[in-house]
Structures are given as structure tokens and as C-alpha cells.
Amino acid sequence: MKTPPNSKDELEEVDSDEVFPMFRDGGRFGQLRLAVGMTFATKMEFKEAVREYCIQEGRRIWFKKNDNVRMRAVCKDENCGWLVYAANNTENNYWQIKTFMDDHSCARKTKNRLANRKWLAGKLVKKLRKYPNLRHCEAAQYFKTKCDLELSKCSLTRALGNARAVVHGDAAAQYGMIYICLDACKKGFLAGYRPLIGLDGAFLKTQHSGQILSAIGQDANNHIYVIAYAIVPVENTENWRWFLELLHQDLGDYKQNKLYFISDMQKIVNCCDLIDRLLLHELLIYAELLIKEVRAKPIVTLLEEVRMYAMRSIARNKVKLSSNTGILPPIQRSRLEKIRKESKSWVPMWSGDSEYEKFEVHG
Structure with a gap:
């Protein structure tokens, strides 16, 4: 890990001859890693990466410095030394992590405001595409098991609604289609x-x-x-x-x-x-x-x-x-066959008409 810069050289560039990893979105939850020198296409990409990382690690942080030149995120526990600092490389138009102190002294949290409605909905969209009839209780269990998060019923309900709107389309607009x-x-x-x-x-x-x-x-x-x-x-x-x-x-x-x-x-x-x-x-x-x-x-x-x-x-x-053959379809043929077998014990009795057309059946 690189020596963290002091307040005077926070915006100084790292050595140009070093090759640094580029952040790629879409990785599996729990496997995201941040490192000094990692680059991001935009400020928002950096911010969402920090959000994802802190949710998976169970840490509550806030962005202390946030402008078009630099961003700093620190732990909400004042006694904790966790810190990530990034600056904008205006020449190459990307953001880069300058300082990363990943040493938490605070306990892991199961309730985290970083897991807002937008973040929850983004996770639920993938689940709903695979399981269209995903229920509220199943979604809550998913976040508890996968992310170790305890969510309020209200926030999860709203996130499910947003995710369904993405997967199934906007409900109001569809009436015109x-x-x-x-x-x-x-x-x-x-x-x-x-x-x-x-x-x-x-x-x-x-x-x-x-x-x-x-x-x-x-x-x-x-x-x-x-x-x-x-x-x-x-x-x-x-x-x-x-x-x-x-x-x-x-x-x-x-x-x-x-x-x-x-x-x-x-x-x-x-x-x-x-x-x-x-x-x-x-x-x-x-x-x-x-x-x-x-x-x-x-x-x-x-x-x-x-x-x-x-x-x-x-x-x-x-x-x-x-592949059916014959006059009757299979189910009707089976019903007729059942009646035919039952009729073996039936006995016709002539009713006495001269044409021998009327019979009474016993059995």
C-alpha cells in the first residue's frame, strides 16, 4: 500500500510510469476491491464503487469533500481511521484513488443508509428478470443472506416497485400501447x-x-x-x-x-x-x-x-x-370405454312395442 499523501500533495499525480487498474462495473457482490491508483471514468462511478464496497464490508461512511476536483469519504465513526480519497485528472479526464486507508476499527453494521432505494432496485432488477414473481419476503431474505443487510419494509417495498417498473415497463405509459x-x-x-x-x-x-x-x-x-x-x-x-x-x-x-x-x-x-x-x-x-x-x-x-x-x-x-386416430378424441374415447365396461352387467328388457324399438335397461 502506498504511503498516504499529506494535505500539501493530495492532488499530486502518482508516477506516470506505473500501470494502475481500471475499475470495471458489474462484478459480483462481495468481490469488489479498491486500491490506490485505481481509475474511474466519472466521479459518479467512483462514488457508486465506494458505496458498493462499503455495503459489502458492512461499513457506514459519508462523503466529506465532494466537488468537481476531489472527493473524500470517511467512516461515520470519528474514532475510525478508514479513508478513501480520489481526485480528478483533468488532462486525461478520469478520476483516480490517491489515498486508501482500509483499516476499520468500528464494528460491522447490518443497517446501512448507503443501501438506498436506487441501489436496492438495481440489485432487484437482476433478480426479477430471473424470478418474475419474486415476493417481498424473498427479497428481504436475499439481502439478508447475500449482503447481510436488515432493511425496513417500506424501503424494500419501494425498491421492489422501482425494479418492477424497470423490468416490466412503465405502467402508465403502457396503456397507450x-x-x-x-x-x-x-x-x-x-x-x-x-x-x-x-x-x-x-x-x-x-x-x-x-x-x-x-x-x-x-x-x-x-x-x-x-x-x-x-x-x-x-x-x-x-x-x-x-x-x-x-x-x-x-x-x-x-x-x-x-x-x-x-x-x-x-x-x-x-x-x-x-x-x-x-x-x-x-x-x-x-x-x-x-x-x-x-x-x-x-x-x-x-x-x-x-x-x-x-x-x-x-x-x-x-x-x-x-397423432390421434378415430372419430373421438382421447378423453371422450376413454370415457366411452369406461361406460362400455360398466355396461357389461346391464340387461335390456323389451317394453312390448310392435317395432321392437323400445327397451328398458336394468343393472
């Missing part, structure tokens, strides 16, 4: 899916709240099929009327196409007693689960993830049925 692209879903439903539609609404957890309305159907093999969905400010009669009128325009007259509907309140509309109640219940559960994991994200991100989820689901089901 919405477009409609569901023709394929509606045409696919009309091409041969079961004429049963489940309707449901779910609350969104975004900054602007709102609800998502969805129409869900099933194919011949009982696979769930997403027909349409829309975002509205509130779930009320007016918005449901708007949603269903658009759905009616795309799918055609429900009476002519013999379409049946059921709402989340189990109120059957244009329905008959032959519809499987359990099947309807599964439809409504799926409609809610469709957006459960993404409803806290900004609007465009939410809609895109729902769209991609529906697309992947339809594609997988298409592959499953591509």
Missing part, C-alpha cells in the same frame, strides 16, 4: 370447439387497479381454450355488456350458433340441464388462474404474458391431438 390481436382465438373457437363459454372477472394488482374480463371455452378433448379477454376499470353491468357485445359481433348470434354461457356466479344463461356442472366449475377456476401470476404487472406485460400463455397452451394441445 394496447392493441387488439385476438382474431385467431375467436376463429379457432368457431372452427370446432364446444359451444360452452365460461365468463369471469378478476382484480388486477397494478398501480392503476382495474379488472380483467375473460371468456373461456373447451375443445372436444376437454382442453381449456382462451377465446377473449379485456381490461376494464371496474366489473359492472355496463362493462360486461360492452365485452359481450363485442364477443357477440365476433362469434355471431349465440342462438343461431347454439352457444351456452355461465358466469362466475353460477348463473346459467341460455343453458340446458345437460351441461356438466363440474365441467363448468373447472372452466371458471381456469379463468381465474389464467392471470393469477401476472395480474400485478403493467398492462401490456400482463396482456402479453396471458397471450403467450394461451398460445403455448393451444400449441401443446394441438401437438397432443395430432
Whole structure:
């Protein structure tokens, strides 16, 4: 370690024939090292490097001298001799550490104001890209385990919000980017899916709240099929009327196409007693689960993830049925086979009509 300069020669340059390391951002937390002579592209880069280093070492410091020519950071404990001093090399336009006394006499701290909202959000952005559904408690545990930091609930909540805004985009701006692209879903439903539609609404957890309305159907093999969905400010009669009128325009007259509907309140509309109640219940559960994991994200991100989820689901089901042979799809064939086996013990008894067409079955 170089001998620290006195107050008279703080701004003197180190020998020009020596080669000094250049600070490179993006290193792993816990492995950052500072050294005399290390250079930085800007003053802010130097300041953030000192912040990162002191957080990883569990030290609380403050910048005592801060201008366009020099910066000095010292420990908040007056009895501690820790010090880092850097100056601006105006000729080559970079900052360089002139003095670094890395000898702390104070104890390590688990609460550190250097870990502000901006710093926390920067760390959380990387975590959210890998784990999009990262929860508050998981984030707190991450900083406790990885950085040995105890954070207030308020600061961590705000940092999570900032990080999600970076990862998922600005929530308010995304409302101006919405477009409609569901023709394929509606045409696919009309091409041969079961004429049963489940309707449901779910609350969104975004900054602007709102609800998502969805129409869900099933194919011949009982696979769930997403027909349409829309975002509205509130779930009320007016918005449901708007949603269903658009759905009616795309799918055609429900009476002519013999379409049946059921709402989340189990109120059957244009329905008959032959519809499987359990099947309807599964439809409504799926409609809610469709957006459960993404409803806290900004609007465009939410809609895109729902769209991609529906697309992947339809594609997988298409592959499953591509090798099917016969008139019936696999699930319906298995149900028929089960009934056929049970029917072995059934006995038909002629009811006495002259045409021998009416029988009564016992068993």
C-alpha cells in the first residue's frame, strides 16, 4: 500500500510510469476491491464503487469533500481511521484513488443508509428478470443472506416497485400501447370447439387497479381454450355488456350458433340441464388462474404474458391431438370405454312395442 499523501500533495499525480487498474462495473457482490491508483471514468462511478464496497464490508461512511476536483469519504465513526480519497485528472479526464486507508476499527453494521432505494432496485432488477414473481419476503431474505443487510419494509417495498417498473415497463405509459390481436382465438373457437363459454372477472394488482374480463371455452378433448379477454376499470353491468357485445359481433348470434354461457356466479344463461356442472366449475377456476401470476404487472406485460400463455397452451394441445386416430378424441374415447365396461352387467328388457324399438335397461 502506498504511503498516504499529506494535505500539501493530495492532488499530486502518482508516477506516470506505473500501470494502475481500471475499475470495471458489474462484478459480483462481495468481490469488489479498491486500491490506490485505481481509475474511474466519472466521479459518479467512483462514488457508486465506494458505496458498493462499503455495503459489502458492512461499513457506514459519508462523503466529506465532494466537488468537481476531489472527493473524500470517511467512516461515520470519528474514532475510525478508514479513508478513501480520489481526485480528478483533468488532462486525461478520469478520476483516480490517491489515498486508501482500509483499516476499520468500528464494528460491522447490518443497517446501512448507503443501501438506498436506487441501489436496492438495481440489485432487484437482476433478480426479477430471473424470478418474475419474486415476493417481498424473498427479497428481504436475499439481502439478508447475500449482503447481510436488515432493511425496513417500506424501503424494500419501494425498491421492489422501482425494479418492477424497470423490468416490466412503465405502467402508465403502457396503456397507450394496447392493441387488439385476438382474431385467431375467436376463429379457432368457431372452427370446432364446444359451444360452452365460461365468463369471469378478476382484480388486477397494478398501480392503476382495474379488472380483467375473460371468456373461456373447451375443445372436444376437454382442453381449456382462451377465446377473449379485456381490461376494464371496474366489473359492472355496463362493462360486461360492452365485452359481450363485442364477443357477440365476433362469434355471431349465440342462438343461431347454439352457444351456452355461465358466469362466475353460477348463473346459467341460455343453458340446458345437460351441461356438466363440474365441467363448468373447472372452466371458471381456469379463468381465474389464467392471470393469477401476472395480474400485478403493467398492462401490456400482463396482456402479453396471458397471450403467450394461451398460445403455448393451444400449441401443446394441438401437438397432443395430432397423432390421434378415430372419430373421438382421447378423453371422450376413454370415457366411452369406461361406460362400455360398466355396461357389461346391464340387461335390456323389451317394453312390448310392435317395432321392437323400445327397451328398458336394468343393472
